Amino acid sequence: MAEPTRNVDDLESVEVKFNMGPQHPSTHGVFRMVLAVDGEKVVDCVPHVGYLHRGSEKVAEGEQFHQIVTLFDRLDYLSNFNNELVYCMAVEKVMGIQVPERAQYIRVLMAELQRITSHLILVSSFGLDTGALTPGLYTFRGREKVLMFFESVTGARMMHNYCHIGGVKDDLPEDVDKRLGELLDDIKFDVEEADKLFSYNEVFLARARGVGVIDTATALDFGITGCSLRATGLAYDVRKAQPYSSYENFDFKVPTGSRGDCWDRYWMRVQELYQSLHIVEQAWKQMPKGPVNAVGRRLIRPPKGEAYVRAENPRGEIGVYLVTDGTDKPYRMKVRPPSYCNLVALRHMLQDQYVADAVLIFGSLDIVLGEVDR
Secondary structure, X not given: OOOOOOOHHHOOOOOXXXXXXXXXXXXXXXXXXXXXXXXXXXXXXXXXXXXXXXXXXXXHOOOOHHHOHHHHHHHOOOOHHHHHHXXXXXXXXXXXXXXXXXXXXXXXXXXXXXXXXHHXXXXXXXXXXXXXXXXXXXXXXXXXXXXXXXXXXXXXXXXXXXXXXXXXXXXXXXXXXXXXXXXHHHHHHHXXXXXXXXXXXXXXXXXXXXXXXXXXXXXXXHOOOOHHHHXXXXXXXXXXXXXXXXXXXXXXXXXXXXXXXXXXXXHHHHHHHHHHHHHHHHHHHOOOOOOOEOOOOOOOOOOOEEXXXXXXXXXXXXXXXXXXXXXXXXXXXXXXXXXXXHHOOHHHHHOOOEHHHHHHHHHHOOOOHHHHOO
């Protein structure tokens, strides 16, 4: 006997849940999200964090102030200088220290070079998320050159401990002019090549445009900052809104997007690469003479007080709230991490998107789990 045929309209869809991570090549760290899917569409997403938890904020309460710089190096291993800077500014605010102008310029120069290396990693990893390998060859070549420059200045490729309370550890090397001149030319070439190869590739445009859209009002409600916020069309950047470390002396633009989708979030990083190169060139050519540290002694004892300082790292606005009690160790320290705050919007952005786009949307937020699970 022949099997009775079934009407397609009589079939019921079943919601299925599965894990992506925590050990997954596309989660950009030790991250797990539980996806509820109906066919190929994501119905819901529940992010799970904490697999890398290290308790950095609590550890800081047992460290002397100068030792805590290394903890900020490791919060976000792609934003070392930027995170060192915001912590040092918090201590300097409590102590009322005026950082020498040359040290401020050096901090800006190093922070913007760090932003370049971070965005180069985003271009590379975002290319891999969409199936493109070649852009990463250009971006990693450029990043390696910047890391070699870092090593010549700080003695380390990544974990620098270079920003010190009151200034920086050492002055720039004597051959810095030669090194920076060659470096900027090489980086510009690598950025331009990756940009031409990848940004308007028709396959990449088809994958990224109109995917993971979020508007400005919703982004603000979730607390999104950085490139992910500027991709929605809002030109908010802490370096412009509340300049610090002499950023008011530099000429640069704040690029914005229009759709708030994955492509716009990627494009913001590419545009920031060009702006950061422009800032570095200004800092190099306008570098003032003078001392690089306002504090002679290493053991720091700030007076009893509190301070909140914010800055712009490659992932967005990072803030440090510091409470001191007159000893050589902080009473309490709290970090406002951009990666964690941007991650809050992931559930909203993934709803009603295809499973194949889940990795793309997640990657476009450019998070670092060391900062999320601090």
